[in-house]
Amino acid sequence: MRAELFDPRTEAVPAEWDKFLRDEGAPAAWDAGALAAVAWTSLRTVLLGVVADGGQAVALFCGDFGSPRRRNPVYSPVGGPGRPGVYFSRILMGFDEGFLFATHLDHAGRVAARRAFERALKARLGRRCLGVVYQNVSAAALPVMRTAARLCRPVSPNTVLVNRWQSMEEYFAGLPRDRRRRLRRTYADVDADSGLRVGAGVPAVDPVEAARLEQLTRLKHLSPGEVLVPLPSLYFERLNHRDGVRYFVHTDPATGALLSFDLSFEHAAGLVTTVTGSAAGAATGRGLYWDLYLREIEYAIERGVPRLEFGKGLVELKARFGCVTVPQYAVAAPL
The missing domain is CATH 3.40.630 (Aminopeptidase)
Known part of the structure; x- marks a missing residue:
């Protein structure tokens, strides 16, 4: 070789x-x-x-x-x-x-x-x-x-959710009562918010806005002395409209401005979520971070995607959605 x-x-x-x-x-x-x-x-x-x-x-x-x-x-x-x-x-x-x-x-x-x-x-x-x-x-x-x-x-470890549901109602019903109530409320509140538009599995986003929101999000989690290397807008530009690229987004219906997003890749084994970003205060104040997970789960259920990978970190939070950890070395x- x-x-x-x-x-x-x-x-x-x-x-x-x-x-x-x-x-x-x-x-x-x-x-x-x-x-x-x-x-x-x-x-x-x-x-x-x-x-x-x-x-x-x-x-x-x-x-x-x-x-x-x-x-x-x-x-x-x-x-x-x-x-x-x-x-x-x-x-x-x-x-x-x-x-x-x-x-x-x-x-x-x-x-x-x-x-x-x-x-x-x-x-x-x-x-x-x-x-x-x-x-x-x-x-x-x-x-x-x-x-x-x-x-x-x-x-x-990686965090993974195995898809075994036929509907979002079935998914919610399988959660413990306290989690079920909170996630259902988030899901319903976002749907009812006239200042939000949800996009699930869209093929492209504004690359400049995506790069800006991604950088704002990482700035919140920098350790002292750690260097922030910007992710260029060209990354999103070159991925837009590629086979298997799926964005999950919240936008302003009046202006079309991007408020939050997850970049995911769909292939035969499942849906892999990677880069995320949100406008300052938007994800926390309106539950958008949680809602993006729910929209990805809904997308997987509707299309029979076998599993979702939500990546590293925030293990306890992701466990609330039903994720399990998968060892990595x-x-x-x-x-």
Whole structure:
């Protein structure tokens, strides 16, 4: 197997990348144009990888290289002299693994693909790359990524809701009484609010407004000394109208202004919610944050989507909606 690495800001995307995404029905989060938009504002250098076997792509890798520090990080460019760093394998702007394998690839083939990628990483970065950390690894993928010599630790889990309902009424009826009452009230209040319009599964949003609201939301949760790297509007622009892209939104019916949103990706395995944003005070004062979850659940029920991923954090809050936690791991390997 042979692996090819590329910087999506400055290097052409191999044709095998898009073909693999089409053939495997991969989430739109892996769109190379969208990942390139993130790369342009990243404090680490984004590197993507394609592993091919006999001219056919069998695996994709995504991640970024640089300092492991979240506070006052030092940029380490790939193209010239720079500081030593680590390659963090993860899907950018998401909560899932930074690798995809072709469905036909068996365990031995997946291990071979992972090894080919690591060889290419070492050849590209040389001694500056101290190692690779595979983040958000599922239990199913652990046998491929870990070895006896690699450090493996549990990390913050993903939160998942398995769809087993035929209607929202059935969903509400299955909740404990106190939660049922509160969530029903939120759902009804938003519907009755003449100053709100709900959009479920819409294909596009105003990219500039989405980037602004996303940044406002992250500003509320910054730790002291942590650097806020803006998510560019180009990210949303390149995702708009892509297959599988689903926005859940609240807008002002008079002006059309975006008040809050969740960006989700729909594919065969389910609906994955990633980036969120809201205008200052809008989500808290009117229950919009909770309502977005309810609209995603409603969308899944109406379309028979098997499961929803709501990502990391706020585990107790998400449990109120019926979510359970799914373990994820980090696997660290020296190179």
